[in-house]
Amino acid sequence: MPKRTIEDSEQGLSKAATYKRQSRARLDEEGRQREKENNKLAARAYRLRKKLAQQGQAAEPGPSGSSQAASGADVPPLPPVPTAESTSPAQRVGDASATEPTSGELVPPPPLPPPRLPSPPPPPAPPLDSTSEAPQLADTNPTEPAFHEDSLPPPPSPGPPSQSNSAMPTRLDLVEGVLGVQVSQGSKTIEWKDGPKTVLPYLPVLGKGKVVNALQVDRAYVNDLARLPGSMLGSNNMAYVPKSTERKALVSQIRDHLAEGRTVVLRDYGNVDDFDFSLKGLLEEFGCFPDRIIQAHDMRKRASDPAHPHVQVTVGEFMKGVTDTTQARVALDFPLSQMGLPDPLHKLDDGISVGFNQTHHVVDVDGSDLPPDTFLVGSWGLLHQAAIMTYPHHDAEGACTWVMPYNGCKIWTCIKVKTRFDRKELATFLAKLANRENSMSGFGDDVECETAYLYPGDLAIMPPGQMHAVYTPTASFCRGGHFFSYDALHLTEQSRHIDKLKGRYVTNQQHRGTLETLSRMVIALPIISESKALYKRSIVALCGMVVYDGEYRSQQTKRQKSDCHEQAKTMAMKVLSHLGITTPTDYFKFMEDPEVDRSFKGESLSVYDLLTEFRSFD
Template identity: 35%
Template sequence: MTAPHNYDLTGTLLGTEVPLNSPVITWKDGHTTILPAVYDEKKNNLCEAVDIPIIRYLAKCPESTPHSQYVTHLSNADIPPNMMEDVVSSALSLNKPVVIRGIGQHAVEEELTADFLDKHYAISPHRAVWIHDAKSRAIDHTKVTTAGVLKSFCESMKDPEKIQCVLDIPLAQTSLQDQLRNLDHGLAHGWNHTTYDVQITSNVHPENFTVKGWGLLHHAGFLTYPHHDAEGSLTWVRMEVGMKFWVVFRPIDRHDDRKHLQDMAIKLGDFTENEVWIRANCRAEVITIMPGDTLIIPPGQLHAVYTPVASFATGGHFYHYGCMHLTEISRYLDVVVGDCLTNQALHNALETLRRMMIGIPRLSPRISLYKRPLLALCIMVLQGKQYRAKGGHKSAVADTETAALSKEISAAIASHLGVTKRKSASMLLYKGDQFERGALVVREELDKALIRFTEL
């Protein structure tokens, strides 16, 4: 018999992991959590200015339920394994985050310690890491990280004066659950299927592969500010230990207005100055994820995360043919205002996108292609240098052995989709609801248009 869920998340924390006098708050779904508290020499809580106002707003947002119109809720027990990938792919291409409940299937029930991470995830207690510190962030948001060792970070979880996290711990061995292992189209169909047509001869940036698996380690009370993840990738997160409130945002209306989508991203990035506008223009839902749950969010999904108890999660980034229209919007934002929106700068996107394009003439007919994502992929390949993220290195958009062929295939597909000298690809893509995937592409007709690229 399953034990009743404890909605009070403050009891064991006060005085041990957080200050005894930490304020508390009750979320709309009934959970009671601490509010972060780190004090200066005058005993002022440095989280009062930014972190706490954001958390108070998040706590009032509605809980995401299986009845949500904007988030797809699934259960490992309810979806046959052979159908899971198609169901998830379809939802993501419609700009819907997907949460897969797996509570009760997670076998590990141990305290989160350095020894636990070493034993179960091969994360050495001596690993050097970059530590993000809430107090440092409150004092100077441009200087938030310090170097440290994982063991000392874990020990400081019991220090009430510290609220910290470690982001992007490389875990190349981690992956999505078996029934979703082919969801990463960048690897499965881009890199895996194109080396016959174009051998790898240039230096490939390691981020094409190292971003596929990582770990997130948080103290209790850490707030991740609203942002979207870099380079238009999809993101998956599996809760291993602890709990997170993952809050996703979307515009209430004006989905056809790219300037409005840009404004929303900018204003969410400076929440305390724009709260009135955000309340009037944004819709938000709180997705509560617990051990065994997996959350997958589409490209460009604006989100904030509050971690109420010490937690560890695994996850990764990937690309998907059905989401390229969302990838294009996200990468466009990286170009315009990327330095204030994304979680980190990546350098792998263009080479993977080129490989995905080269893979299309030989792509399995099982993979559904839609007009707007396909058109967006064409634009990103043909105009690759224009999508270099703000502050990104020029090497991220350098021409390699994939450049010429990927552009040639892109031009052929764009022509097949109706692009002419008088009707550019961007004119077609920028018209209408920017989140819509459009009509299903008839593969037999597309294959005929690309037949010359399949010759051996």
């Protein structure tokens, strides 16, 4: 080849390399400018959300019974929005083709949608039984939204909004300080439908000569969950109640919401600013010593053997593992019995404040064989490493449940079954819902899901039987507890009956002190003055759970015992007889009436005069 031709080729290659470098630099600069503009849009969107929340707080209350009133917050009227029936499944769970950013890009947050109005009653569902085939579910590993492999500068991270009834997430970056620190650098990240960006479950293991993700099933499930809609003000499934509400009204509103099956959220309710997520912080705040033995669930073990994920560790060992990216654990058995609901919400706990406090001279606890968890269930802690997926379940024994993060974040998805099943069908459906192999989006119009982002100090209170899934994207400590409410016992009854049918699939840890608590709540009925409202379906449910207690024994558990059960049973039978319920058939026909909404607590009822004879305890 002539020399001139070789030189020309070398010059051509040099020019091509220069052009490539210039093109890459230009693209990088365009990317930085686009990122800067998107961060500005994110900040602007947040300010708009905050302004709307403030306007909603300042507006006049809507008419009684409206969706605004149901939310527990005063919001301005909004135009009608499409119902679940008028939107396609892709619109309900997020059309990935329409909303996903391309790899490496940031997109502006979606415009603030108006509150969803309650959906009309769904059509009857075909019957299911214990042998029914699983519903035709969507692919359990759908196409993932775009992941961002590279660490991007976080969008503005403003503090929590000043109004405590905001439903919007207040922190949009939950990756910084987690990726490469609490979770392996090999983890992907995902942007949730309402804005937050988190890591996905990832635990590297060596398989067939290459590194694979031991938590691939968890990752696919979280990916699907991230497409679901967030909770909005005006929701009929979640109520955002301002923490500034007058104390008596606050307790009353929460009681009503729980009785009607709504989860209640109070933003920034607890003062947890001084909490230090460390061994020292756990010792100073809760008296948890480093050598305290706890039982943890190991996600690596759960992936291969879901029924046996348990490991025994000390608090000190667990906390050392928070930054060990080769393990993923969560401690659920963490009693904090010295604590309870923050004031004045402790009044919601009728099992303790009425059931035990008002009857200790009627039925002496001295010498009685009370299970320890009768009182331990009232306050406990949850200790999580990062990127832990807790699959759909409802909490055992039909108790109300409250939780409050002290650091990090909880992504709390509440699941409402919209289709009207009978109890056997419902139990079968919930067992399928709890199966980790079934993606949430695959259930379509049978369920309605809403996600709340709980940050330090936020308080969430769930009604009995609330199906929920929780993703914990950052290592965190969360405090919570269980309690019983006279107003919500009709939901307690339904939840406990489902536990009898499918408890091994749909619930978590069992509790042994429920019968004792419910029995004392019956014994307290003659003491309760008429100033405290009681409701027919809830009281019938309470009495039925005491009289027919064998019908509420969860799967794989022994029959509970109570020293005061027989005394309570006599009172309960008199109440039921007074209401025309004298047989088990009468009772279950009343509780399962298909014409009555399951969340209806019933008409006002007074049993004060009826039980006069029991007011003398000689």
